[in-house]
Amino acid sequence: MMSPGKSKRQELLCRYLEGNPFLTDNELAHMLGVSIQTIRLDRWGLSIPELRKRLREVAKGSYGQVSALQKEEWIGDLVDLEPGRQGVSILEVSEEMTLNSTKVARGHYIFAQANCLAVSLVNTKVALTGTAKISFKRPVYYGEKVIARAFISRKKDNKFIIRVTSKVRDETIFQGKFLVFAIA
Amino acid sequence: MMSPGKSKRQELLCRYLEGNPFLTDNELAHMLGVSIQTIRLDRWGLSIPELRKRLREVAKGSYGQVSALQKEEWIGDLVDLEPGRQGVSILEVSEEMTLNSTKVARGHYIFAQANCLAVSLVNTKVALTGTAKISFKRPVYYGEKVIARAFISRKKDNKFIIRVTSKVRDETIFQGKFLVFAIA
DNA sequence: CTCTATTTTAGTATCTGGTATTAAAGTATA
DNA sequence: TATACTTTAATACCAGATACTAAAATAGAG
Known part of the structure; x- marks a missing residue:
């Protein structure tokens, strides 16, 4: 004893x-x-x-x-980008992104990846998100790789409507429609 | 020399x-x-x-x-919370949150604050955001204090509809409607 | 080429915060 | 009282230094 x-x-x-x-x-x-x-x-x-x-x-x-978090200026790694057209980004869910009780990624990381990608499609110095309609299809778990694809679906003046679909393997886990403003 | x-x-x-x-x-x-x-x-x-x-x-x-970034699990400081009813959170826009060329906060931080607050209103161990409709009303600048207020506007079973309004002083800079699922 | 100043290397004593090991007290407890 | 567990002590050693003194090597100016 x-x-x-x-x-x-x-x-x-x-x-x-x-x-x-x-x-x-x-x-x-x-x-x-x-x-x-x-x-x-x-x-x-x-x-x-x-x-x-x-x-x-x-x-x-x-x-x-x-270096991982301060450069978290951009969330996700850009693997493909045609400014003004489309782009692809990959995000591997790390431990910091998850709720510590479960292994589920917090929604705003998934959003952040999509938002970063959407904004980067707009080919100006500064671009800002105006509105967004988003939907989380299923939880994403620690270790999973999220591939976000974005394309510009409409453009008028300095307004862009960008659609982002994020997948883990072939499963869609997130969809969003972003209205982004370009600023000269 | x-x-x-x-x-x-x-x-x-x-x-x-x-x-x-x-x-x-x-x-x-x-x-x-x-x-x-x-x-x-x-x-x-x-x-x-x-x-x-x-x-x-x-x-x-x-x-x-x-403790600042790993506990950045929660973005924003909770200053008031009645679980199941309403809550208030304050976020001061720091340099890391801004685009480095301008002094404008990146949208996903504003979203993250709102999302954290919305999720924390749900009084269960784990809560996840399902869908959200959000709108950024104006850019937020370095140093500004964002006060987010959230309340549960509807509830059915394990689904909660939570509305969040974020203001800088008296100006609304963000509004969002979140559908959050509670998980036993 | 020589004299001088700078630069580099060497050597020694000392410090902190330990490891590793052996041994001796102190304390419970059956 | 004998035995096991717990705590303290003591000693030798290590890494990665500081602080200091002194000697060698090198460079530059006259």
Whole structure:
């Protein structure tokens, strides 16, 4: 049997580190009122890596994400684009896009992909979405690749009506009609 | 005068570290074909901190962002919520949300705020957007605070029709009608 | 070519935040 | 009281540095 003091302390230790992964063993030892050796034993028992490795992980994890999310200016990878005519974009549903309880992608990511693609079809410096009528046909899951195809269905002056259909394999999961304004 | 070898090497050093901040002095010394002491002198001259501090910075920088972006699960700050009835959310348009040439927020952020709010009104573990009819009334600019108000306008079984109106001050900038499904 | 200044390398002591290991206390508990 | 679990201690070692001193290599000017 594990003594209640130990398991309680280990729980606390986890909570502290979740709240602040930048704590050293020394600081933890003071916070929990035990020796540094006990902290190391606990970490070992809970297989929590040392500070430097924790930092490395956080840093690495974010390093990929920084460029992934800050460049999330455009959601989805443009794989084909004929400005003024049609375009295709692919989006692989990553973990950040999903509701954490389920593995379902949040609707606005699917929308964002379609919106980005629609706007990029318009061949001007700036284009803005005016109205949109959209419909999510079925949930999209973590890991699935969403292929969005867009084409301009009508054009008048600076107004474009663009239709976007997003599919996973051959199944349509999203459809939308966007009214986009081009701005000189 | 600084020897050309030195300034060239320092430029390279910067580029290497920009590309990969995880490099140790030792690795840099090998890459640049000089001794480790030279690398340290160069770092000192360029006031580049040691590996561990660089990692700390990257990790810290991203730690703020992790909670800002990974919790970007919900876009906008919920300021009022009566589940099953109505809710209010505020979103301040930050730089990342804008098109970089102009200062106009990209439509999908405005949509995301509304979508998050609509979904959160439904008082179940998981809720998904089925269809939506939305309209962007005018562009929203960097720094503006968007206040989205949502209410359930109809309900039948597990289907909810939710209307969202987003305003900047007293001006309506977005309206949307969402059909949301609750999932047990 | 020589003298001087800059640049580079070497070496040593020290620090932090650990790992790994062995051993000895302290504490419960049957 | 004997046994098992838990905690602390002590020691040797490592990576990746700082800080400092000093010597070698190289460049440039007269």
